[in-house]
Structure formats: C-alpha cells, structure tokens
Amino acid sequence: MTAPRYRIELADLPGHRCRVTLTLPAPAAEQDFSLPVWIPGSYLVREFAKHLSGLTARQGSQALAVEQLDKASWRVRCSGRAALVLSYDVYAFDASVRTAWLDSERAFFNPSSLCLRAHGREAAPHRIELAGTPRGWRVATEMRAQGGGYEAADYDELLDHPFEIGPHWQGEFQAAGVPHRIVVAGAWPSFDGERLLADVQRICEAQIDFWGGAPFERYSFLLWAVDDGHGGLEHRASTALICARRELPTAAEGAAPSDNYTRLLGLFSHEYFHAWNVKRLRPSEFARFDYQCENYTELLWFFEGFTSYYDELMLCRAGLVDAGRYLKLLASSVNGVLASPGRRVQPLASASFEAWTKYYRPDENSPNTTSNYYAQGALVALCLDLSLRARKSSLDVLMAKLWKASAGGPVSEVDILVAVRALGGEEIGTQLHAWVHGTVELPLRELLGAAGIDWREEGRQTVAQRLGLRVRESALTGITVTHVLSGGAAQAGGLNARDEVIACNGWRLRRLDDVPALLAAGDTRLRLLVSRDQRLVELDVVLPAPRPASIALALTEGAHAARRRWLGN
CATH class of the missing domain: 2.30.42.10 (PDZ domain)
Structure with missing residues (x-):
C-alpha cells in the first residue's frame, strides 16, 4: 500500500492550530514534498506555506533532516523503504472559503492548505483521518467516507473536497433524484432553513435540466454566515460559501425574496453552475493543474463571465424572481460596468490572463485600467445570447453543444468560436472575438431593444x-x-x-x-x-452639469413569446 495518509488533528482551538501527520509508505530515496501556492477557482498566488511550521521527519525511531528547496517545497533523504512520517503545524485563521479556519465554534479547511503533495505519488489514492474533533461536532464533506476516514482517488481529487466541521445546521433535499445537502454554520436563531432548502432545490433542478443531467452522485453546499462577507469557491461535488447573516432568509421574510436574500440565492446559483462550467467544461490550459505557480488562461471571461450571466438568469427561470426583478438585477450589472473606464483599456481576454496580478490585487487606479471578466463577461454572454436568438438559436444551445462535443472536458477559444459560427454564422463569431479581444462598446441597448426590453436613463448623478x-x-x-x-x-x-x-x-x-x-x-x-x-x-x-445617473431596464409591449423563451417566465 503506497497511499499517502494524513492525520489532521484539531489540536489547539484557542491557538487556531491544526496538527498534521503525513505517513508515506515506501518513500523514494530522495522524497520531495510541496504545498500548493494557490487553489483552483481563485486566481492568486496565496502562499499557503506561510502558515506551515515545525516540519519534522522520521522513519521509525530515526529522525531525518528536512531540506527546504524553495518557499513551498521540501526534500527528505530517506534511509531504506520504511514508512516516512512527516509532522507539522498549520495556523488556521483565515475567514474565507480559500484556506482553513479553526476556533472554538467550527473548523473548516481545504486540503490544499493542509496536505503536502508527495511527489511521485500524486496518482495514488489519498486518505484523510480526523482527530481531536470536539463532542457534538459533525463533519460535512463530499470526499468518500471509508473505514473511519475519507479517501480520494488521487491528489487532484483530494484538493477538490473542502471539509466543514462543527455543530452546524444541516438540511437535505433531492433535485432530479440526486441527493443534495446544505450545511450552515453561524446562522442566527431566526434563520429559515426550510425556505433555503426549497429555493435552492428549485435552482438545482433548473440547472440539472439545463445541462441534461448531473455530473455528480451527491452535492453539498457548505455555507458560513458571518457579520459581513460574501463569496464562494466551487468544487467538483460541493461548494464552500460565505455570506453576511443578513442575507439569510428568516421567518419574517416575505413571499418575494429581499434584495439580500436574492444576492445569496445568486451566489448559490453561481457556484452550482460551476460544477459544469469550469470544474468539468474548462479551459484547455486547465486540463492539468500546476499547483506551484500561476496557471494562465485567456478564457475567464467565458468560464466566470458566462457563469455570472446564468446565475441570476437561473433565478428567473426557476421562478424565484419575476422578469421585472431580473431586469433590475441586470441593470445593476450594466451600470457597474459602464461606470468603470477600464473597460475601454483592458480587453477581457487580457483581464483573464492578468487576473493573477490585477483582478485579485486591485488598487486606487484599477477602475481606470482594468475590466471585470465577471460582470463584463456576463454582458458579453447576454449580447451573444440575444444575437444567437435573433438567428433562431441561443446561448443555451451553445453551452449544450460545447458540453457534448468536449464530453464535459477541456475546451479552447477556438472550440468556442467554431461552435458560435456553426450556430450563428461568421458575423457573430467575428463580433464575439472583437468583444473579448478588443475594447469596443457592447451593443447592449440595440440588442435589448430588439428583444423587447426598454432602455431608459434615469436619476441624477451624485x-x-x-x-x-x-x-x-x-x-x-x-x-x-x-x-x-x-x-x-x-x-x-x-x-x-x-x-x-x-x-x-x-x-x-x-x-x-x-x-x-x-x-x-x-x-x-x-x-x-x-x-x-x-x-x-x-x-x-x-463641477460638471448633472446627467442621468444610471440606466433602467423595463419590459415593453409585445415580443412576449421570445422573452419567455429567454427568461423562462
């Protein structure tokens, strides 16, 4: 048995310290280890190794020297083939979905923050065993439970299963026959879990129907509610989420979701859509990850931007917001993009490639020099969808075509453009290329008008x-x-x-x-x-004269059938 085995002990709750013991059977004579410097889905080198300390190695009773090779890599020269045991501490106090957290209320971790990679053993099964879990705490993860621990087929799969541990709330539902679970830590007493379950079930059913089936056997939403925060990180069969408590539904919530709750539902929708679009259908550059350095692609406008287009659209199609409410959400996105001069400076393809240095490291000049591949990418998706619909096709058809052609695997920009041209002709393919590789203004007003949406300027500038x-x-x-x-x-x-x-x-x-x-x-x-x-x-x-502060979108008379096909209600 050559599988790496990790014993993760919640060793020091007040000190926010996990104790990790890695046992590696039959190590190489010179056995190298490394800790990832980034986590897929969050495109910034985050230097997880800065939280690792006290690394020691032994074989049996013999202590071995540990040589550090670089900021996140180590080498141990072994004596024979006896099992090598590494021990180290990891400080866990990052209030996000990307790393690890440990205190007296809960524990959370992504294995990318805790589990050293044993070079040469990446393809072997990997096992996690937990220790020191306080009485009454439960473990939530989609990693396969096996023999009192958890097992992954290889190192890539190991890193793709976060763990939520604590006395959390938990509820379950089925969507299209697939078991789903929502775990919520930190909710206040008035939290209405049954409403969240019912509403998220509708989102999941709409998306499974959209894609033609679920690519997983089970799925978990792991949500941490805090005083202030919002975000998520997608995984192959789960997602880690963080939200402000005011976004949670309560017993006092009306029939129509509040703006805060709608924002939370949009987050659930966004990360769930990623189970297809980025975790499986993904950039060809991400066919294999290099966890020790940046992994570049020019396609985040598609995988993040198009997901951002569908997240709120799916709320409309699932009947959680009506068409008028959806158009208000869409108008907010349009206004945000139009307020940023950087859209005229940085093409979306460049914004995708430079996410590692620009999107995740904004400064006071960022609005002037950068575009947002999430929000602006979503508007490109809107323009492409409406352009294709004018030619009796749609972005829905395009996504299905790419999913089928790639067998739910890697695609390139060429693959995307070929599919676009097959559905909409050469002109639309040329337009899409210009929208993402240039800085032309998107024809939003014209396309929305043709779809029966009125574009109005309103309000006065501050x-x-x-x-x-x-x-x-x-x-x-x-x-x-x-x-x-x-x-x-x-x-x-x-x-x-x-x-x-x-x-x-x-x-x-x-x-x-x-x-x-x-x-x-x-x-x-x-x-x-x-x-x-x-x-x-x-x-x-x-002081310049005031102008209209924003645009608003509203339904016009007519075109109801076309709008229903687009919005779903």
Missing part, C-alpha cells in the same frame, strides 16, 4: 459621479477619496486618491452632496481644501 470620484464618507474621518476616474473633472483639477476633502468655497464639508448648496446660481467653480499627507492643499475644480 456630486461624486459628476466629478468622476469614488469616495468614502464617515462622520469620524470625513470625506476620503478612494478612486479618481480617468477623464473626469476631479482628475483635471488635481485631486488624488487618499486626499481628505475638508472644505469647499470656505465652508466645512461633511458630505460631498452638500456642495451644490454652497454655490450661487450658475456658479460651477469649486475651491476645495484638501488634506494630503498632512499638508493642506487648495484645488480649483469645475
């Missing part, structure tokens, strides 16, 4: 919007500039990110929207006093 600013306002810290947008009046007037705006035209400012009250009729000149690195600076800025 002072920050008129100036081209993003600010943080607080009664304690005042008005602080967080972003200065390219081409705006604030940039022309010399404002910088991190400036504190103190006064305007001799008046103390508490809120930026008080500025118009300080101007005489017809006056647009602002004399701003700002604090910059402890110095007071005066700046002359011209």
Whole structure:
C-alpha cells in the first residue's frame, strides 16, 4: 500500500492550530514534498506555506533532516523503504472559503492548505483521518467516507473536497433524484432553513435540466454566515460559501425574496453552475493543474463571465424572481460596468490572463485600467445570447453543444468560436472575438431593444459621479477619496486618491452632496481644501452639469413569446 495518509488533528482551538501527520509508505530515496501556492477557482498566488511550521521527519525511531528547496517545497533523504512520517503545524485563521479556519465554534479547511503533495505519488489514492474533533461536532464533506476516514482517488481529487466541521445546521433535499445537502454554520436563531432548502432545490433542478443531467452522485453546499462577507469557491461535488447573516432568509421574510436574500440565492446559483462550467467544461490550459505557480488562461471571461450571466438568469427561470426583478438585477450589472473606464483599456481576454496580478490585487487606479471578466463577461454572454436568438438559436444551445462535443472536458477559444459560427454564422463569431479581444462598446441597448426590453436613463448623478470620484464618507474621518476616474473633472483639477476633502468655497464639508448648496446660481467653480499627507492643499475644480445617473431596464409591449423563451417566465 503506497497511499499517502494524513492525520489532521484539531489540536489547539484557542491557538487556531491544526496538527498534521503525513505517513508515506515506501518513500523514494530522495522524497520531495510541496504545498500548493494557490487553489483552483481563485486566481492568486496565496502562499499557503506561510502558515506551515515545525516540519519534522522520521522513519521509525530515526529522525531525518528536512531540506527546504524553495518557499513551498521540501526534500527528505530517506534511509531504506520504511514508512516516512512527516509532522507539522498549520495556523488556521483565515475567514474565507480559500484556506482553513479553526476556533472554538467550527473548523473548516481545504486540503490544499493542509496536505503536502508527495511527489511521485500524486496518482495514488489519498486518505484523510480526523482527530481531536470536539463532542457534538459533525463533519460535512463530499470526499468518500471509508473505514473511519475519507479517501480520494488521487491528489487532484483530494484538493477538490473542502471539509466543514462543527455543530452546524444541516438540511437535505433531492433535485432530479440526486441527493443534495446544505450545511450552515453561524446562522442566527431566526434563520429559515426550510425556505433555503426549497429555493435552492428549485435552482438545482433548473440547472440539472439545463445541462441534461448531473455530473455528480451527491452535492453539498457548505455555507458560513458571518457579520459581513460574501463569496464562494466551487468544487467538483460541493461548494464552500460565505455570506453576511443578513442575507439569510428568516421567518419574517416575505413571499418575494429581499434584495439580500436574492444576492445569496445568486451566489448559490453561481457556484452550482460551476460544477459544469469550469470544474468539468474548462479551459484547455486547465486540463492539468500546476499547483506551484500561476496557471494562465485567456478564457475567464467565458468560464466566470458566462457563469455570472446564468446565475441570476437561473433565478428567473426557476421562478424565484419575476422578469421585472431580473431586469433590475441586470441593470445593476450594466451600470457597474459602464461606470468603470477600464473597460475601454483592458480587453477581457487580457483581464483573464492578468487576473493573477490585477483582478485579485486591485488598487486606487484599477477602475481606470482594468475590466471585470465577471460582470463584463456576463454582458458579453447576454449580447451573444440575444444575437444567437435573433438567428433562431441561443446561448443555451451553445453551452449544450460545447458540453457534448468536449464530453464535459477541456475546451479552447477556438472550440468556442467554431461552435458560435456553426450556430450563428461568421458575423457573430467575428463580433464575439472583437468583444473579448478588443475594447469596443457592447451593443447592449440595440440588442435589448430588439428583444423587447426598454432602455431608459434615469436619476441624477451624485456630486461624486459628476466629478468622476469614488469616495468614502464617515462622520469620524470625513470625506476620503478612494478612486479618481480617468477623464473626469476631479482628475483635471488635481485631486488624488487618499486626499481628505475638508472644505469647499470656505465652508466645512461633511458630505460631498452638500456642495451644490454652497454655490450661487450658475456658479460651477469649486475651491476645495484638501488634506494630503498632512499638508493642506487648495484645488480649483469645475463641477460638471448633472446627467442621468444610471440606466433602467423595463419590459415593453409585445415580443412576449421570445422573452419567455429567454427568461423562462
């Protein structure tokens, strides 16, 4: 038996420390180990090894030296073929879905944060055994239970099964005959678990129907509710989620989901859709992962962006929101993209490739130089869907075609474009290439209008919007500039990110929207006093005339049959 075996002990709850013992039968003479530096689905080198300490090695009673090769790799020179035992501690106190957490209330971990890779044994079965679990705590994972532990077919599968451990709430349902489970840690007493189960069941059934079947035998949603947070990370038969408690449904929830609860349902929908689109249907560059460095692809606009398009659309098709509510959600996405000058600078293919250095490491200039492959990619999906529907096809048909052609496996951009051209012709294929490799504006208004959706401009811009600013306002810290947008009046007037705006035209400012009250009729000149690195600076800025603040989308008369085929209700 050559399978690596990990004993993971919840050793020190107050100190947030897991103790890991890795037993490797019949090691190589020079046995190398490494810990991943990133986790698939989250495209940033996160250096999990920074939390590992106290690494020791032994064979029987003989202690062996451990040589560190680089930031996340080690070598042990073994004496014979007796089992090699490594022991080490891992600090687990990251409040996210990506790494590990341990305290007196719960434990959570992705094996990528705890389980060293034994080089040369990746294809062998891997086993996890848990120890030190407090009385009353339960274990939730989709890794196969076997003989008092958990087993994965190989190292890749090992890393694709997170563990949620604690006195959590748990409920089950079946979707299209497939068992599903929702686990919730940290919910407050008014949490309505039965409603969450019923609503998520509808999402799952709609998506299984969309794809023509489930690619897993069971599925778990592992949700951690906290004071403030939102996000998820997909896995082959589960997803790890985090949300703000205010997003959970409660006994007081009305028949129509609140905005907060709708946001949570969209998160469930997004991560579940990934079980097909990225975990199986995936970029050809991800056919095999290299866990020790960045893995580049230009296709995140498709695998994240198209998933972002379908997440809220599936809420509509499942009957959880009506068409009018869906259009409000869509309009919010449109407004977010239109408010970012970076969409005219960085093509979506480049945004995908550069996610490792730009998307996950934003700064004050990011809105000016980067596009968002999630939100803008979703709008590309919308444009492609409506373009194909005008030619008696749809994005639904395209996704099914790619799934069948790839047998639920890797695809390239060429594969996607070939399928698009087969369904919609050369013109649409050329348009899609331009949308993702160029910086042209998407024809949203025209395509939505042809689909029976009215595009309206409404509202009046805030002072920050008129100036081209993003600010943080607080009664304690005042008005602080967080972003200065390219081409705006604030940039022309010399404002910088991190400036504190103190006064305007001799008046103390508490809120930026008080500025118009300080101007005489017809006056647009602002004399701003700002604090910059402890110095007071005066700046002359011209306040542009207000324009409509946003677009709104609404149903028009007619085209009902086409809209129903698109929206599903």
